[in-house]
Amino acid sequence: MEERYDPKTVEPKWQGFWDETRLFAVSEDPEKEKYYLLEMFPYPSGKIHMGHVRNYTIGDVVARYKKMRGFNVLHPMGWDAFGMPAENAAIANDSHPATWTYENIDYMRGQLKKMGFSYDWERELATCRPEYYRWEQWLFLKMYEKGMAYRKESYVNWCESCQTVLANEQVEAGLCWRCGEQVRQKKLRQWFFRITDYAEDLLQYCDQLPGWPEKVTTMQKNWIGKSIGAKIRFPLEQVPDGYEDAITVFTTRQDTLFGATFMCLAPEHPLVPELARGTGQEKAVSEFIDRMGLQDRSTRGLEKYEKEGVFTGAYCINPMTKARMPIYTANFALMEYGTGAVMSVPAHDQRDFDFARKYDLPIIVVVQPPGEKLDGKSMTQAYAEPGIMVNSGEFEGMSNEDAKEAIADHLKKNDLGEKTVNYRLRDWGISRQRYWGAPIPMVHCDDCGIVGAREEDLPILLPEDADLLEGGKSPLPSMESFTRTECPQCGKPARRETDTMDTFVESSWYFERYCSPRYEEGMFKKEAADYWMPVDQYIGGVEHAILHLLYSRYFTRVLNDLGLVKYKEPFTRLLTQGMVCKETMACPDHKFLFPDEVQGTGEERTCVRCGKPVAVGRVEKMSKSKKNVIDPNILLDQYGADTTRLFCLFAAPPERDLEWSEQGVEGGHRFLNRVWRLFYNWCDLIKGASGFDPKELDEEMTKVYRKSHETIKRVSTDIEERFHFNTAISAVMELVNEMQGIEPGKDVRGRAACIRFAMETVVLLLSPMVPHFAEELWQTLGHHHSVLLAPWPTHDESALVKDELLIVVQVNGKLRGRFTIPAEADDAAIKERALADENALKFIEGKPIKKVIVVKKKLVNIVV
RNA sequence: GCCUGGGUGGCGGAACAGGUAGACGCAAGGGACUUAAAAUCCCUUGAGGCUUGACCUCGUGCGGGUUCAAUUCCCGCCCCAGGCACCA
Numbered sequence: 001m002e003e004r005y006d007p008k009t010v011e012p013k014w015q016g017f018w019d020e021t022r023l024f025a026v027s028e029d030p031e032k033e034k035y036y037l038l039e040m041f042p043y044p045s046g047k048i049h050m051g052h053v054r055n056y057t058i059g060d061v062v063a064r065y066k067k068m069r070g071f072n073v074l075h076p077m078g079w080d081a082f083g084m085p086a087e088n089a090a091i092a093n094d095s096h097p098a099t100w101t102y103e104n105i106d107y108m109r110g111q112l113k114k115m116g117f118s119y120d121w122e123r124e125l126a127t128c129r130p131e132y133y134r135w136e137q138w139l140f141l142k143m144y145e146k147g148m149a150y151r152k153e154s155y156v157n158w159c160e161s162c163q164t165v166l167a168n169e170q171v172e173a174g175l176c177w178r179c180g181e182q183v184r185q186k187k188l189r190q191w192f193f194r195i196t197d198y199a200e201d202l203l204q205y206c207d208q209l210p211g212w213p214e215k216v217t218t219m220q221k222n223w224i225g226k227s228i229g230a231k232i233r234f235p236l237e238q239v240p241d242g243y244e245d246a247i248t249v250f251t252t253r254q255d256t257l258f259g260a261t262f263m264c265l266a267p268e269h270p271l272v273p274e275l276a277r278g279t280g281q282e283k284a285v286s287e288f289i290d291r292m293g294l295q296d297r298s299t300r301g302l303e304k305y306e307k308e309g310v311f312t313g314a315y316c317i318n319p320m321t322k323a324r325m326p327i328y329t330a331n332f333a334l335m336e337y338g339t340g341a342v343m344s345v346p347a348h349d350q351r352d353f354d355f356a357r358k359y360d361l362p363i364i365v366v367v368q369p370p371g372e373k374l375d376g377k378s379m380t381q382a383y384a385e386p387g388i389m390v391n392s393g394e395f396e397g398m399s400n401e402d403a404k405e406a407i408a409d410h411l412k413k414n415d416l417g418e419k420t421v422n423y424r425l426r427d428w429g430i431s432r433q434r435y436w437g438a439p440i441p442m443v444h445c446d447d448c449g450i451v452g453a454r455e456e457d458l459p460i461l462l463p464e465d466a467d468l469l470e471g472g473k474s475p476l477p478s479m480e481s482f483t484r485t486e487c488p489q490c491g492k493p494a495r496r497e498t499d500t501m502d503t504f505v506e507s508s509w510y511f512e513r514y515c516s517p518r519y520e521e522g523m524f525k526k527e528a529a530d531y532w533m534p535v536d537q538y539i540g541g542v543e544h545a546i547l548h549l550l551y552s553r554y555f556t557r558v559l560n561d562l563g564l565v566k567y568k569e570p571f572t573r574l575l576t577q578g579m580v581c582k583e584t585m586a587c588p589d590h591k592f593l594f595p596d597e598v599q600g601t602g603e604e605r606t607c608v609r610c611g612k613p614v615a616v617g618r619v620e621k622m623s624k625s626k627k628n629v630i631d632p633n634i635l636l637d638q639y640g641a642d643t644t645r646l647f648c649l650f651a652a653p654p655e656r657d658l659e660w661s662e663q664g665v666e667g668g669h670r671f672l673n674r675v676w677r678l679f680y681n682w683c684d685l686i687k688g689a690s691g692f693d694p695k696e697l698d699e700e701m702t703k704v705y706r707k708s709h710e711t712i713k714r715v716s717t718d719i720e721e722r723f724h725f726n727t728a729i730s731a732v733m734e735l736v737n738e739m740q741g742i743e744p745g746k747d748v749r750g751r752a753a754c755i756r757f758a759m760e761t762v763v764l765l766l767s768p769m770v771p772h773f774a775e776e777l778w779q780t781l782g783h784h785h786s787v788l789l790a791p792w793p794t795h796d797e798s799a800l801v802k803d804e805l806l807i808v809v810q811v812n813g814k815l816r817g818r819f820t821i822p823a824e825a826d827d828a829a830i831k832e833r834a835l836a837d838e839n840a841l842k843f844i845e846g847k848p849i850k851k852v853i854v855v856k857k858k859l860v861n862i863v864v
Numbered sequence: 865g866c867c868u869g870g871g872u873g874g875c876g877g878a879a880c881a882g883g884u885a886g887a888c889g890c891a892a893g894g895g896a897c898u899u900a901a902a903a904u905c906c907c908u909u910g911a912g913g914c915u916u917g918a919c920c921u922c923g924u925g926c927g928g929g930u931u932c933a934a935u936u937c938c939c940g941c942c943c944c945a946g947g948c949a950c951c952a
Contacts, residue, residue: 338951
C-alpha cells in the first residue's frame with residue numbers, strides 16, 4: 001500500500017478496471033429484482049458544469065447502493081443532442097451542428113468517465129442520431145393517424161431577424177433574447193400534440209405520485225389550471241354574415257351574470273373586425289389590433305400593465321337582464337384562455353372594475369357582502385368575496401355559492417349555456433422553423449393535402465450537407481434535395497414538411513429507449529421496457545418541474561393508449577436537487593469576474609487586470625453570465641473525482657441548494673487522507689486477522705464494534721429513506737474519529753479482527769460515495785473482487801444494546817442533571833435514582849412533587 | 865396577488881416518532897512536532913453571568929397558545945428564495 005493517497009493513480013486504475021470487467025453492463029434478469037435509476041440527460045453544450053456533477057453524483061450513490069443491495073440496476077446515460085445552441089455555435093464557428101455536437105459529446109463523455117459514474121455506457125444514446133429520431137417520427141405518424149397530432153394556425157412569438165419562432169422563455173421584456181429585435185405575434189400553421197385530451201388524467205394522477213415532491217405536483221396542477229364554471233351565450237344585436245348569432249364566454253362566476261354590463265374580446269378574436277364593420281369604429285379597432293400584435297404575450301402580461309381597449313361599435317344582450325352590453329376589444333382578454341371572450345362584471349372583478357372606471361361603464365352590484373351595502377357609484381374596488389345575491393331577479397337573497405348552481409341550471413334549462421370545465425393547459429406546439437431537430441415526417445401534396453410519410457421511408461433524414469444561414473433561418477425550406485419528394489398516396493411530386501420537432505419531444509421518451517437502445521424493430525423492445533420500466537428513481541433539476549416532466553407523463557399516456565406500454569406514469573419516484581451556488585465577484589471596471597480573475601482572499605480581493613478592489617456580491621446559482629462558476633476540471637485535477645463527489649454530497653442534503661466552498665472541498669479531501677493514513681498504519685496488523693467473538697472483546701473494542709453497527713444502521717437509513725448523504729457521511733466520520741483514538745496494542749481477544757471489521761465497514765459504507773478510494777482500500781484488505789460486488793453490510797440489533805444508559809433528569813422541564821444506570825434497570829429504579837439526584841434536589845427542595853414522568857431509557861421529568 | 869419551500873452558532877448544516885438544541889464539517893483561538901513553514905496531531909469555541917461548577921440565566925425569525933416537556937404541534941405576523949401570474 002502506498003503511504004500517500006494519490007487520486008491520480010487510484011482513479012484511472014479503477015475506471016479502467018470497471019470498463020474492462022464491464023461491471024455496469026446489465027441485461028434483463030427475471031431472477032433479480034430490477035432498479036431503474038435515471039438522471040436527466042445533459043444537453044451537450046461543451047463541458048459539464050457543477051450542476052451536472054452534483055446531479056450525477058447523487059444518482060451514482062443510489063445506483064451503487066442499490067447494486068450492493070442486490071438489485072439489477074439499470075443506470076444509463078445519453079445526450080439530449082438536438083437544439084438551437086448547436087446551430088448558433090456552428091454559425092459562429094463556421095462549422096456544422098453535427099460536428100460541434102459530436103465533439104462536445106466526446107469531450108463530455110470523457111469528463112463523466114473521469115468522475116467514475118457507474119453508467120452502462122453500452123446503452124449510450126444521442127437523440128440527434130437517425131436510429132433514435134427514426135422512432136420518434138414513427139410515433140408521430142401513429143399519433144397523426146389517431147388524431148393526436150394535428151396542424152392548426154396559431155399565434156407565436158416571432159423574431160423577424162432570427163427568422164424563427166421563439167419559446168415564451170426566449171422572449172425577454174418583449175425583445176428577442178439573442179438579437180434584441182422586437183418580438184411580434186405571428187400567425188403560423190403549426191403542428192400540435194393534443195395534450196389537452198389528457199389534462200384531467202394528468203391532473204388526477206398528480207395525487208397518485210407519492211414519490212414525487214409535492215412542490216412539483218402542485219406546480220403541475222397549477223399549470224394544468226383546472227377551473228369549474230360555465231359557458232354562457234350572449235346573443236348579438238347584429239350578427240355578421242357567416243357567424244354564430246351569439247358570443248360564448250367562459251366564466252367561473254356565473255353567479256354574477258346579472259352584473260355583466262359589457263363584453264370584452266381578445267384583440268385576436270376573429271369576431272372583432274367583423275363586429276366593427278360599418279360602425280365607424282373600424283379604424284380605431286384595426287389600429288388597436290395592430291398595436292396589440294406588436295406586444296408579445298409576456299409583455300402584455302406584465303403586472304400593472306394598464307388595461308385598455310376600444311369599443312367595437314357593436315352590442316350584445318345580457319341573457320338575464322336583457323340589457324344592451326357594449327362589446328369592447330381589450331388587451332387583458334386572452335385569446336388562448338377560455339373562449340377569448342369575457343363577460344365583464346365590474347362590481348365583482350378588479351380588472352373589469354378598472355376598465356369600467358376608465359371608460360365610464362355602468363357598475364351594478366349583484367353580490368352584497370354581509371353587513372354592508374355596496375354601491376356601484378361609490379365603490380373604490382371590486383368585491384370578489386362571497387355574499388348574498390341582490391339585483392338578480394329570482395336568485396335574489398341566495399348565497400352566491402348557491403346561485404352558481406342555480407344559475408347554471410337555469411342557463412342549461414333555457415339553452416343559454418351550461419356548466420363546463422376549463423383548463424389553462426394548451427396543446428403542445430411542437431413545430432420549430434429550425435434546422436437542428438428531428439424532421440416532422442409529413443408530406444404536402446397538391447392533390448391529397450397533408451399525408452404522412454410511409455413507415456418504410458423512415459427515418460426522414462435530416463440532410464447533413466446543409467449550409468446554415470446567417471441569423472438562424474432554417475435552410476431546409478430552400479433545400480430542393482430535401483423538400484422534393486413524391487406523395488406517399490398518389491405518387492405525384494410533393495413537398496416535405498420542413499418544420500422540425502421541439503427538442504422536448506426527444507426527451508419525452510428517451511428513458512424507454514434506454515431499455516433497448518439498439519433495437520431496430522421499434523421504439524423499444526417490449527419485453528425490455530416491461531422489465532425495466534417505470535423508472536424507479538428519477539433525479540434532476542427542478543427547472544424541469546413542469547415542461548419536461550409533464551410532457552414525459554403525457555407521452556407515456558400516449559404510448560399506453562397505443563398499447564405499447566402497460567403503465568401510465570414513467571417515474572415512480574422523483575428527486576429534484578437544488579442548485580449549485582457561489583458568490584459573485586465584480587470589479588468596478590471589468591464587471592463580473594471569474595474566480596481566476598481575482599487575486600487574494602477575504603477582504604483583500606483585487607482584480608487581476610486593474611488591481612482595483614473586488615466587490616463580493618450575493619450567493620447565486622452558478623451561471624456563465626455571472627461568472628460565478630467553478631470548472632469541475634479544476635477540481636478533478638486538484639483533488640480528484642472522489643473528493644469532488646464527497647464535497648457535493650456532504651455540504652448539503654440533495655434537495656437543498658449547495659453553496660460552493662473551497663474550504664469544504666479541502667475538508668473532504670482531508671477526511672479521505674485521514675482514512676487512508678489509518679489504513680496505512682494498521683494495514684499489516686489487520687491483514688490476516690479474521691473471526692472474533694463480540695462477547696470476548698475488551699471494553700474499547702466493544703465500543704468500536706457497537707459504533708460500527710450503529711453507523712451501518714444510520715448510513716443505511718440515511719441513504720435508503722431520505723437520500724441524506726450529508727448525515728450518512730458525518731456518521732462515518734464519527735466512526736473514523738472513534739477509531740483514530742485507538743492504540744493498537746497487542747492482538748488479544750480479537751482486537752485485530754474487530755479493527756478489521758470496523759475498517760471494512762468504513763470502506764463498504766463509503767464505497768457508493770467515493771468508489772475509487774473504496775476499491776483501492778478494499779483491495780489492500782486482501783479482497784480480489786470489486787467492492788461493489790460485496791453485499792451491503794447489515795447491522796446486528798443485538799450489537800447496539802448498551803449495558804449502561806444515560807438518563808437525563810429534568811425538573812419542571814429543565815435539564816438539571818444526568819446519570820448512568822445499568823440497562824436492565826426498570827422505570828421504578830430509574831425514577832428512584834433520579835429523585836436522589838443531587839443537583840435536581842436543589843430545585844425540588846421544599847416544594848411538593850406533583851408528578852414524575854419517566855420516558856423509557858431516556859429521561860425523567862420531575863414536576864414540582 | 866396566489867402557490868410552494870425555508871428562517872437554528874462566525875459559516876455549511878444535525879436533531880429519525882414532542883423528550884439532553886448545536887452531531888459532523890469549516891472557520892477562529894491556543895498548544896505539540898519542526899531551525900522555520902506546510903502537513904499532521906491534541907485542546908477550546910452559542911451568548912451572558914458569577915460563587916469557575918456535575919453551576920446559573922438566556923437562546924432555534926417575531927407574538928401568542930396546547931403540553932410535565934415545543935426547533936418539532938396549533939393560531940396570528942415578519943423576512944428570504946423559487947414557481948405562477950390580467951386565467952375571466
